[in-house]
Each structure stands twice: as structure tokens, then as C-alpha cells.
Amino acid sequence: MSRGRHARKSRRARHISRLSLALVAGGAGIAAPLLTAGSAHAASAPAKVQEQKQAGTAKAGAASQAKTEQKASSYTVVTGDTLYQIAVDHDIKGGWSTLYNANKKTVGGDPDLIRPGQKLTLDTAKAPAERSSTTQRADRDAAQRTSTVHKTQSTNLDGWINEALAIMKQHGIPGTYQGIHRNIIRESGGNPNAINNWDINAQNGTPSIGLLQVIKPTFDAYHVAGTAYDQRDPVANIVAACNYAAKTYGSIDNVNGPY
Structure with missing residues (x-):
């Protein structure tokens, strides 16, 4: 008789164990999407950081370019230069004649005679206007x-x-x-x-x-x-x-x- 009771008790225990396993399995099935969502959320963080980094790099690049453009207010003549080509290269409004007018004291009376080492101003806006x-x-x-x-x-x-x-x-x-x-x-x-x-x-x-x-x-x-x-x-x-x-x-x- 004791063996019978023990056998019945074992069947009940096994039933509970199966139920517990089912619950655990169900829990795992429910938890899986949460883990997946959490992983997706975690993956978006580096992407956002990367986007911010790229934006920062672009901003720094623009600032550097602006700084460079701001510095380009003068030019030092090298061998082979002409006022015409310097004006073209630096997009001087009014062309070589405007550039010459702004640098006449440096260049002298002949605009075709510029010498290596001469420092020319590119800030022609401040140059005295040519007489008509x-x-x-x-x-x-x-x-x-x-x-x-x-x-x-x-x-x-x-x-x-x-x-x-x-x-x-x-x-x-x-x-x-x-x-x-x-x-x-x-x-x-x-x-x-x-x-x-x-x-x-x-x-x-x-x-x-x-x-x-x-x-x-x-x-x-x-x-x-x-x-x-x-x-x-x-x-x-x-x-x-x-x-x-x-x-x-x-x-x-x-x-x-x-x-």
C-alpha cells in the first residue's frame, strides 16, 4: 500500500514538474521578444553616436574651411605668376585690373612686372576705387x-x-x-x-x-x-x-x- 501511495505521489509530482516546465517555457517565449527589443534599442545607440559624430565632423570641417577662407586675404607671388592668373585663381571681382589697383604700391607702374616674394593683398574691397x-x-x-x-x-x-x-x-x-x-x-x-x-x-x-x-x-x-x-x-x-x-x-x- 505504501508503494501505491508513493507511486501516485510520484505521478502528481511529475505532473507538477511538467506544468512548471511549461510555465518556464512559456516565460521564455514571452521574454524572448523583450530581449530582442532590448537588443534593438541597444544597437541604435551606437548609430546615434555615429550620426552625432558625423555631424560634429561636418561642422568642424565647415568651420575649418571658413577659417581658411578668412585667412586667404593675401598672396605671395611665385615664379611664373601673373596678376591675371592670380585674380582667376582667387575669384577676384573685377579681375586683374582690380587686383593691380589694390596692389599698385607693391607692384609698381607695370602690372606685367610682378616679382617672386611680393605679398599682394586679396582684400580688394578696401582698395581705393579707380577713377573712371x-x-x-x-x-x-x-x-x-x-x-x-x-x-x-x-x-x-x-x-x-x-x-x-x-x-x-x-x-x-x-x-x-x-x-x-x-x-x-x-x-x-x-x-x-x-x-x-x-x-x-x-x-x-x-x-x-x-x-x-x-x-x-x-x-x-x-x-x-x-x-x-x-x-x-x-x-x-x-x-x-x-x-x-x-x-x-x-x-x-x-x-x-x-x-
Whole structure:
């Protein structure tokens, strides 16, 4: 009898054990989604951190770029540079002429003559505004009305050179007939209307003109009072070119190639 009771008790125990296992299994089935949800939530945290990190990097990059742009207020000339290319590279509003106007004290009278090591300002907004061509023309007309302007008399190269030498002597500009003649033949062949439409000056919008192939900015800077304000005027062209050569090379006689 005791064995029978014990057997019945064992069956009940086994029933309870099965129930307990079922409950445990059910609990595991319920808990599984919670664990999965928890894992998904945990995985989103690194993604969010990564997103914040990327946003921070982008912000730092923008700040660095702004800082770099802010620093780019000057440029140091290197070999091979031209004002035209510097203006293009740095997106200068108004182009090379605006850049030249802002740096005229540094560059000097010839915008085509910039030297390695010169430090140019790129902050052209603070540069003094150029006087309008109308104002400049009015000033020249007024000056010519109040002073005697030499009118070229000769009709040939020999006469033009001699007239120019007379004016150069009055202004202390060095040069000889031979030096002037040699350079004229090389530059223009003796044609006062010669114009170069293909070199870098022409590409920059300032073609070389006249007997000694002078560009407009150089002619303006080295024009000698008392001569015609015209690049094609033979005497005015020679005198302005010789004045430039004197300041740059000591004399037109020292020029034996492109200058």
C-alpha cells in the first residue's frame, strides 16, 4: 500500500514538474521578444553616436574651411605668376585690373612686372576705387589745354627716333638712337600701328601696341608730359617705352629681347 501511495505521489509530482516546465517555457517565449527589443534599442545607440559624430565632423570641417577662407586675404607671388592668373585663381571681382589697383604700391607702374616674394593683398574691397576713364580723359584734356603737347612732325622711323631723343634729353631719360632703333625693329618692324593680339598681354585684355609694343597700363604709368596721350603716336610711344626701360633696366640700350 505504501508503494501505491508513493507511486501516485510520484505521478502528481511529475505532473507538477511538467506544468512548471511549461510555465518556464512559456516565460521564455514571452521574454524572448523583450530581449530582442532590448537588443534593438541597444544597437541604435551606437548609430546615434555615429550620426552625432558625423555631424560634429561636418561642422568642424565647415568651420575649418571658413577659417581658411578668412585667412586667404593675401598672396605671395611665385615664379611664373601673373596678376591675371592670380585674380582667376582667387575669384577676384573685377579681375586683374582690380587686383593691380589694390596692389599698385607693391607692384609698381607695370602690372606685367610682378616679382617672386611680393605679398599682394586679396582684400580688394578696401582698395581705393579707380577713377573712371571719363574722369581720366577729362584730366588729360585739361592738362593738354594748359600745356604744350608735342605734335609728331616726321613721317618715318629715323625722324620719330630723333624727335623722341630730343624730348628724352629734356626729361633726363637715357637712350641712344642705336638702342631705340634696334628694339623697334625687333618689336614692331617700324610699324607704329603694330598690335600683338596673341600673347599673354592680349589674353589679359591689354595688347602691346606701337613701335616699341607698349601695353596700356605701362604707357599710362610712364607717359611723359608734353607728348601725345596715344599709344600709337610714334614719339609718345618711344618716349614712354624708354622711360619704362630706364626705370627697369637702366636704359633702353640695355634691352636686347622681350622686356
